[in-house]
Amino acid sequence: MLRVEWERLRRDAGEPSDERLIEAAVARGSRLLRDDPATAAPPSTPRRVAKLRSQVVLRAATASAYRHRLVVDRQRLAAAKDDELRSYQDGLTLDRDLVPPLKLRAKALRAEIRRLETETRARGLDPDAIEPTVDWPETLAVDSYDRPRFVSDADRKQAAVEFFRRLG
Amino acid sequence: VKATALLLEALRALSDATVPADEVGLTAPVPPEADPSQTTFELTVDLYDLLVERSLAACADDREREALLRTALADVAAVEPVLSWTLSDRSRQTEQLDRAARMRGQQNRLTGEWLLPRLEKEIEMFEARISALRASLEGGSQ
Numbered sequence: 001m002l003r004v005e006w007e008r009l010r011r012d013a014g015e016p017s018d019e020r021l022i023e024a025a026v027a028r029g030s031r032l033l034r035d036d037p038a039t040a041a042p043p044s045t046p047r048r049v050a051k052l053r054s055q056v057v058l059r060a061a062t063a064s065a066y067r068h069r070l071v072v073d074r075q076r077l078a079a080a081k082d083d084e085l086r087s088y089q090d091g092l093t094l095d096r097d098l099v100p101p102l103k104l105r106a107k108a109l110r111a112e113i114r115r116l117e118t119e120t121r122a123r124g125l126d127p128d129a130i131e132p133t134v135d136w137p138e139t140l141a142v143d144s145y146d147r148p149r150f151v152s153d154a155d156r157k158q159a160a161v162e163f164f165r166r167l168g
Numbered sequence: 169v170k171a172t173a174l175l176l177e178a179l180r181a182l183s184d185a186t187v188p189a190d191e192v193g194l195t196a197p198v199p200p201e202a203d204p205s206q207t208t209f210e211l212t213v214d215l216y217d218l219l220v221e222r223s224l225a226a227c228a229d230d231r232e233r234e235a236l237l238r239t240a241l242a243d244v245a246a247v248e249p250v251l252s253w254t255l256s257d258r259s260r261q262t263e264q265l266d267r268a269a270r271m272r273g274q275q276n277r278l279t280g281e282w283l284l285p286r287l288e289k290e291i292e293m294f295e296a297r298i299s300a301l302r303a304s305l306e307g308g309s310q
Contacts, residue, residue, distance in 0.1 A: 001208065003190040008181065009215050012174040013222060018194070025214035026196050032213055046230050052237035056179075057220055059244040061212040063182045066251035070185040070258065077258055080265035087272040094279045102287040109294035116301035123305065130304045132296050139290055140283075 002068055032057055092150075100147045107142045171226035172236050175219055179240055183247040185254065 006018075015021035032054050113134065117127040198207050220240070227233040 001192055001194060001212065002187060003192045004187045005181075006192045006194070008178055009219060012171075012178055013215075013218050018192075021215070021218075022194055022196055022211070025211055025218055028214040028217055030210035030213050032217055033210060046234075049224075049230055049233050049237060052234065052241060053217075053220055053224065056237055056240045056244060057213055057216045059241070059248050060179055060182065060216040061209060063179075063244055063248040063251055064212050064216070065209055066248065066255050067182055067185055070251060070255050071187060071189050072191075073255070073258060073262065074185075074189060077262045077265075080262045080269065083269040084265040084272075087269045087276060090276045091272050091279075094276055094284075098284060099279065099287070102284065102291065106287055106291050106294065109291060109298065113294060113297050113301065116298060116305065120301060120305060125304060127301065130300050132293065132300060134293060134297050140286065 001064075002071060005064060005067075095148065096150055103140075103142045103145045104147060106140065107145055110139075110143060171223045175223035175236070175240055176243055178216075178219060179243045179247065182244070183250065185251065 010016075010018065010021050013021055013024070015024065120127040120130070194208075194211060196207060196211055220237075223236060223240075224233050227236055
């Protein structure tokens, strides 16, 4: 149970000791959960009051259980937010800083190989006889690759402002 | 503070989900096979029943008791659905964030553990091929 709730209940019950309050609660044996509210209440209490009492207690305990989960799960939500942000930032680093330079380098090298092979043929030599060869279908297709453009919200707003400024 | 006011305050306080997450471990004499969450719920029922009983005892008559219970019921009825909805919304949000992080993490791992080494290996292969072609052209031109 949440400490703040336990302390409030103990204070409101006028019980200075945890053990005595638990004993008093356990002594009820959760009869409200098991018995008909009208019979669970002392016989002198009118049926309507007994039923209302049962409803209040059960709904309070349910609300208490919901709040307990909400408060405890708060840390889980915060951790999930952190994980999601971290995975986004890692992905951004890969897609913006690590992958593009390698793909552009591979693209340039592929173009250079083709140029050299053409030049080799032009000199009457067979490029396929020169080792190591490249098994092109097995390589990653990066010939049409272009560095991705990352546009921030601020950039988008600035572009819109400039567009309307140009229109006068 | 009157015992009746304590009940209403305690019920209204249940709406505050910003309280610290500190918990207390309560030891109750229950069978070892008892489900802890059920035991906690039963104990909570009994604790609120004690509080309600104390508040009812402070009332002058059944009419006052009924009025108090009706107010208490209205208060807790206003709190419970909001908590229930917030709980379900937060659970859904947490699940979505978990799923997004998991899928993106998988994509990042694929990129980091497969794509990058593969590109590096191909670049090495291309450089070796370029060196060989250049050497051949230089050798042919000599």
